[in-house]
Amino acid sequence: MPCLNNHVKEKIKSIVGAKNFLDSVEDKLCYSYDATALYNQMPEAVVFPDDGEQISKILKLANEELFNIVPRGSGTGLSGGSIPVENSLVVVMTRWNKILEIDDRNLTATVQPGVITGQLQKEVEKLGLFYPPDPGSLNVCTIGGNVANNAGGLRGLKYGVTKNYVLGTEMILPNGELLKTGGKNYKDTAGYNLRDFIVGSEGTLGVITKILLKLIPVPSKFITLIAYFDKLSDSAKAVADIISAHITPSMLEFLDNTTINCVEDFTNIGLPRNADAILLIEVDGRGSAVDEDAEAIKKILKRDGASFVHSAESEGEASKLKSARRSAFSALARKRPTTILEDATVPRSELPVMIEKVMQASRKFDVTFGNFGHAGDGNLHPTCLTDERDNAEINRALKAFDFIFNEAIKLGGTITGEHGTGLSKKEFLELAVGIPAVDMMKKIKLSIDENNILNPGKIFSISPRCEGSLPSSRDQIKDYVS
Amino acid sequence: MTKLNSNNLLLSVLPDDDVLSQCIHCGMCLATCPTYELTKLERSSPRGRLKMIKSVARGEMKISKIFAEEMNFCLDCQACETACPAGVKYGSIVEAARVVIEESGYGKLVSRFLKYIALKIIIPNKSLLKSTARLLRFYQRSGLQKFLHKSGIFKMMAPKLAEIDKLSPSVSSKFSDNHLEEKIPSAVPTKYKTAFLTGCLMNVMFDEINNDTIDVLKALNCDIFIPKNQVCCGSLNEHNGDFETAKSLAKKNIDAFGQSDYDFLITNSSGCSAFMKEYGHILKDDPEYSGKAKIFSSKVKDIMEFLADVDIEKKLNTMNDSVTYHDACHHVHTQKIFSEPRKVLQSIPELSFNELEESTWCCGSAGIYNITHYDDSMKLLERKMNNIMKTDSKIVLAANPGCISQLKYGAKKFHVDVEIMHPVSFIKKSLNANK
Ligand SMILES: Cc1cc2nc3c(=O)[nH]c(=O)nc-3n(C[C@H](O)[C@H](O)[C@H](O)COP(=O)(O)OP(=O)(O)OC[C@H]3O[C@@H](n4cnc5c(N)ncnc54)[C@H](O)[C@@H]3O)c2cc1C
Ligand code: SF4
Ligand code: SF4
Numbered sequence: 001m002p003c004l005n006n007h008v009k010e011k012i013k014s015i016v017g018a019k020n021f022l023d024s025v026e027d028k029l030c031y032s033y034d035a036t037a038l039y040n041q042m043p044e045a046v047v048f049p050d051d052g053e054q055i056s057k058i059l060k061l062a063n064e065e066l067f068n069i070v071p072r073g074s075g076t077g078l079s080g081g082s083i084p085v086e087n088s089l090v091v092v093m094t095r096w097n098k099i100l101e102i103d104d105r106n107l108t109a110t111v112q113p114g115v116i117t118g119q120l121q122k123e124v125e126k127l128g129l130f131y132p133p134d135p136g137s138l139n140v141c142t143i144g145g146n147v148a149n150n151a152g153g154l155r156g157l158k159y160g161v162t163k164n165y166v167l168g169t170e171m172i173l174p175n176g177e178l179l180k181t182g183g184k185n186y187k188d189t190a191g192y193n194l195r196d197f198i199v200g201s202e203g204t205l206g207v208i209t210k211i212l213l214k215l216i217p218v219p220s221k222f223i224t225l226i227a228y229f230d231k232l233s234d235s236a237k238a239v240a241d242i243i244s245a246h247i248t249p250s251m252l253e254f255l256d257n258t259t260i261n262c263v264e265d266f267t268n269i270g271l272p273r274n275a276d277a278i279l280l281i282e283v284d285g286r287g288s289a290v291d292e293d294a295e296a297i298k299k300i301l302k303r304d305g306a307s308f309v310h311s312a313e314s315e316g317e318a319s320k321l322k323s324a325r326r327s328a329f330s331a332l333a334r335k336r337p338t339t340i341l342e343d344a345t346v347p348r349s350e351l352p353v354m355i356e357k358v359m360q361a362s363r364k365f366d367v368t369f370g371n372f373g374h375a376g377d378g379n380l381h382p383t384c385l386t387d388e389r390d391n392a393e394i395n396r397a398l399k400a401f402d403f404i405f406n407e408a409i410k411l412g413g414t415i416t417g418e419h420g421t422g423l424s425k426k427e428f429l430e431l432a433v434g435i436p437a438v439d440m441m442k443k444i445k446l447s448i449d450e451n452n453i454l455n456p457g458k459i460f461s462i463s464p465r466c467e468g469s470l471p472s473s474r475d476q477i478k479d480y481v482s
Numbered sequence: 483m484t485k486l487n488s489n490n491l492l493l494s495v496l497p498d499d500d501v502l503s504q505c506i507h508c509g510m511c512l513a514t515c516p517t518y519e520l521t522k523l524e525r526s527s528p529r530g531r532l533k534m535i536k537s538v539a540r541g542e543m544k545i546s547k548i549f550a551e552e553m554n555f556c557l558d559c560q561a562c563e564t565a566c567p568a569g570v571k572y573g574s575i576v577e578a579a580r581v582v583i584e585e586s587g588y589g590k591l592v593s594r595f596l597k598y599i600a601l602k603i604i605i606p607n608k609s610l611l612k613s614t615a616r617l618l619r620f621y622q623r624s625g626l627q628k629f630l631h632k633s634g635i636f637k638m639m640a641p642k643l644a645e646i647d648k649l650s651p652s653v654s655s656k657f658s659d660n661h662l663e664e665k666i667p668s669a670v671p672t673k674y675k676t677a678f679l680t681g682c683l684m685n686v687m688f689d690e691i692n693n694d695t696i697d698v699l700k701a702l703n704c705d706i707f708i709p710k711n712q713v714c715c716g717s718l719n720e721h722n723g724d725f726e727t728a729k730s731l732a733k734k735n736i737d738a739f740g741q742s743d744y745d746f747l748i749t750n751s752s753g754c755s756a757f758m759k760e761y762g763h764i765l766k767d768d769p770e771y772s773g774k775a776k777i778f779s780s781k782v783k784d785i786m787e788f789l790a791d792v793d794i795e796k797k798l799n800t801m802n803d804s805v806t807y808h809d810a811c812h813h814v815h816t817q818k819i820f821s822e823p824r825k826v827l828q829s830i831p832e833l834s835f836n837e838l839e840e841s842t843w844c845c846g847s848a849g850i851y852n853i854t855h856y857d858d859s860m861k862l863l864e865r866k867m868n869n870i871m872k873t874d875s876k877i878v879l880a881a882n883p884g885c886i887s888q889l890k891y892g893a894k895k896f897h898v899d900v901e902i903m904h905p906v907s908f909i910k911k912s913l914n915a916n917k
Contacts, residue, residue: 025543035508076508
C-alpha cells in the first residue's frame with residue numbers, strides 16, 4: 001500500500017515550506033491525541049498550511065499518493081475527531097485565526113476557522129453583539145472545530161447550537177476545489193441545503209477555510225441563579241417543571257455530588273459539598289420579563305425541594321459560577337486519571353429517568369460516574385472515572401456505556417448531543433440512526449471523497465476499502481497491559 | 483534501546499506514572515500558556531510537554547534535543563497550573579524533567595557550568611555572594627560598564643550579551659544585612675510579631691525595597707526580627723533541580739529564625755515566600771526538621787498578603803497617581819495571591835487603580851529566562867508593555883525583583899513613560915504622604 005514515505009514528505013514540504021512541516025517524533029507525539037480518553041495514534045507528519053492553495057495541493061497529492069488527511073483545530077474534541085489515523089497527515093488550522101469582518105449592519109461575522117470561540121465572543125460583544133454558542137472549552141477551541149462538530153454549549157437551551165449560527169462556509173473539497181455555501185441572506189432556498197450538511201461533518205468532507213456566522217444583539221439583562229438540592233431526583237424534577245412551565249432559561253445546568261466536590265476542589269468558591277445536586281440557571285433578555293422569569297423559577301425550585309436558592313449579586317460572581325461549571329469535565333480527573341465522558345441526550349421529559357439509568361449502570365458494572373450536563377436540553381455528560389491502565393475496569397466502563405447508550409435510545413434519545421460521533425461512538429451509530437441513514441451517509445461521503453482520504457474511519461467505517469488500523473481503545477489497553 | 487536502559491536510574495527523578503497520568507489532555511491550559519501563544523505548536527504547550535515527559539518516563543521516547551529545548555523554552559510561570567482543573571502539578575514535573583535533561587547531557591554546557599557556580603558555590607555562601615555583588619558593583623560604577631556599551635566594543639563582540647548586560651539590576655550601594663539591626667522592637671505594645679527575610683538578591687540588589695518594607699512594618703508598630711545568620715531561601719536551587727542544597731538552606735533558615743518567637747515571617751520577593759511555604763513539604767520526611775518546617779512554613783507571609791490582613795487602611799494617605807498592577811507568577815500562580823494586593827492598593831484614597839489586561843501573564847523575566855531566551859523573553863515583554871500602555875498609568879507596581887528589573891528594562895527598550903515600583907514602596911509613600 002502506498003504510504004506517506006520520505007519521497008511524498010518531500011513533496012508536501014515543497015508545498016507548505018519547510019517551516020510549516022513537522023515530522024519529528026516529538027511533534028508527532030504531540031499531535032497524537034485530542035481531549036478524548038483512551039485513543040491515540042501518531043501521524044506521519046503535521047503541517048500548518050499558509051493558504052487555501054496549499055491545502056488544495058495537499059488534498060490533490062493525498063489522492064494521488066493515497067495518504068490520509070486529518071484536519072485539526074485546537075484538539076479539544078471529545079469523540080476523537082482530530083486523532084490521527086494510520087498513514088495520515090495532520091492539517092492544523094490554528095494559525096488561521098483572523099476575524100475577517102464584523103458586519104454590524106447585517107449582523108454577521110466572517111472568520112477564519114482557527115479563531116478561538118471565546119475571542120470572537122469578546123470582539124463582537126465590544127460592538128454590542130452576541131455569538132451565543134459557548135462550549136465549555138470556549139477559551140481554547142476553534143470555530144472551525146465547532147462547525148465541524150456542531151458544538152453546543154451552556155446556552156444551547158435558549159439559543160441553540162453552532163448550526164443555528166452558520167450562514168455560510170468555504171471548504172476545500174478532496175479534489176482540491178473550493179466549495180462555497182450560503183451567504184449573508186437570512187433566507188435562501190436555492191438547491192439542496194449544503195451548508196447545514198457541512199456543519200457536523202467532522203472533517204470527513206473537506207477542510208473548512210472560511211465561515212460566515214450570524215450574530216444577534218446582546219441581551220441587556222442577565223440573572224444567574226444557583227440552587228442546592230439534597231435529593232438528585234428533586235433537581236431533575238425541577239428541570240422538567242421549569243420547562244413545562246413554559247420558561248426558557250438561557251442556561252439550565254446540572255452537577256451531581258461527585259462533580260460538585262471536584263469542581264470545588266479546583267475553584268474554592270464555596271459550592272455545597274454535601275448537596276446531592278446543584279442547578280445553575282441563567283435567564284436573560286430585556287427589562288422586567290427577566291425578573292419575572294427569575295421569580296417564577298425560584299418558586300418552582302423551592303416547591304421542588306431546593307434547600308437553598310441564591311441569585312448572583314454581581315457579574316463577577318455569575319461569571320465565577322459559570323467558569324466553575326465549565327471546568328467540570330477536567331476537574332473530575334482529580335478523582336481518577338482517566339475520565340471517559342459521554343454525551344447521551346434524551347428528550348427533556350425523560351431526563352429524570354436517564355439520570356437514574358446512569359446510576360444503575362454505575363452499580364451494575366461497578367464503576368464510578370460523575371454526572372453533569374446541559375440538563376435543560378436533555379444533554380447529559382455521564383463521565384466514568386477510571387484508569388486506562390486497569391484493563392478489567394476499562395472493560396466494565398465500556399459495558400456501562402453500552403448500557404447507557406442503549407437505554408438512551410430506548411427513551412427516544414441519541415448517542416451524542418454535541419460532541420460528534422468520531423471514533424468513540426461510531427459503533428453505536430447504526431443503533432442511533434438506523435441502517436438506511438448510515439448507508440446514505442456512506443454514499444454521500446464516497447461521492448465527495450472517492451478515495452476516502454479525509455478523516456477516514458471517523459463517524460463510520462467504509463468497507464471494503466481497508467482504512468488501516470484505527471486508533472482503538474482496546475488496542476491501547478493491550479499496549480498498556482503488555 | 484541500550485541508552486534508554488542506562489537512563490533508567492536517571493528517569494527515576496521524574497514523578498511516577500500516577501502523577502504523570504493525571505493530565506487528561508483536555509487542553510484547558512492552552513489559552514494561558516505564553517510559549518504556546520508564541521509558537522502555536524503543541525510541543526510548546528503544557529499538554530504537549532506533559533505528553534513528552536510521560537513518554538520519556540515510560541521509556542517510549544528518548545531524551546532528545548527538541549525535548550530539552552521545549553523544557554527550557556517553558557517559563558515555569560505555572561499559569562497552566564492555575565488553569566488546570568484536573569490539578570496537575572505541572573511546575574514540579576517540568577522541574578524534574580529539567581534535572582533529567584541536565585544529567586543526560588542535553589543541557590547547554592556553558593549554562594550548566596555557570597549554573598553550577600551560581601547555585602552550588604555562590605548562592606549558598608552569603609559572603610561570597612556579597613563579594614560577587616561588590617565586584618559587579620565595581621563594574622557597574624567604575625565606568626567600565628558604560629565604557630563597554632558606549633564605545634560599541636560590547637556590541638561588536640557580542641550584541642546579545644550587550645543587551646543582557648543591561649538587564650542585570652544595579653547593585654545597591656549598601657547591603658541590607660549590614661545596616662539593618664537584628665531586632666527592631668515596636669515602640670508601643672504590638673499585635674504583630676514579625677520576622678523579616680532580607681533575601682539574597684534583595685539584600686544586594688534591592689536594598690531600598692528592603693528598607694521600604696521595614697519602614698512600612700515600623701509604621702504598623704510591628705516587632706521585627708532580622709536574624710543575621712539567615713541565608714538564601716533556596717528557591718533558585720530547587721527550581722534548577724538542586725534539591726539537596728535547597729534542603730540544607732531551608733534547614734539553616736529554620737534554625738536562624740527559630741532563635742526568636744514571631745507570628746509572621748515577612749518577605750517582599752514572591753519567589754522567596756512561595757518557596758518558604760514549601761519547606762514543610764520538602765522536609766516532610768526529615769525526622770528532625772519535619773515538624774519545625776511545617777510550623778515555619780505556616781508563618782510565611784508575603785508582604786502584600788500580610789498588609790491585606792492588618793489594619794492599614796486608616797493610615798493610608800491620599801495619592802493622586804494612576805497605577806496599574808502586574809501579577810508576578812510566583813504570587814498569582816504559585817501562591818494564588820491575587821485579590822490581596824488589590825484590596826490594599828484600592829483602599830488608598832483618590833488612587834486611580836487601573837486593571838492591567840493579561841496582568842497574570844508572565845513578563846518574560848522568569849528567573850534567568852531573559853538571559854537564556856532573550857528573544858522570546860522580549861516578545862513577552864513587548865506584549866506586557868503594550869498592555870501597560872493601554873492602561874494610561876504612570877506607575878506600574880510589581881512585587882518581585884525579577885519582574886521589576888525586567889519591566890524597567892522594557893520601559894526603556896520600548897519607550898514607555900512609566901515608573902516601575904514595588905507595591906510596598908508605593909504603600910510607604912502613601913503612609914508618609916501627609917508628613
Ligand atoms: C473541557 C471541555 C469542555 C467541552 N465542552 C463542550 C461543550 O460544552 N459543548 C460541546 O459541544 N463541546 C464541548 N467540548 C468538545 C470540544 O471542545 C468541541 O467539540 C470543539 O468544537 C472542538 O474544537 P477544536 O477546535 O478543539 O477541534 P478539534 O478537536 O481539533 O477537531 C474537532 C473536529 O473538527 C474537525 N475540524 C477541525 N477544524 C476543521 C476545519 N478547519 N475543517 C474541517 N474540519 C475541521 C476535526 O477533524 C475533528 O473532527 C468540550 C471539550 C473540553 C475539553
Ligand atoms: S495540564 Fe490540566 S488543563 Fe492542561 S491538558 Fe492536562 S489536564 Fe488539561
Ligand atoms: S509553566 Fe508557563 S510557559 Fe511553562 S507550560 Fe505552563 S504556562 Fe506554559
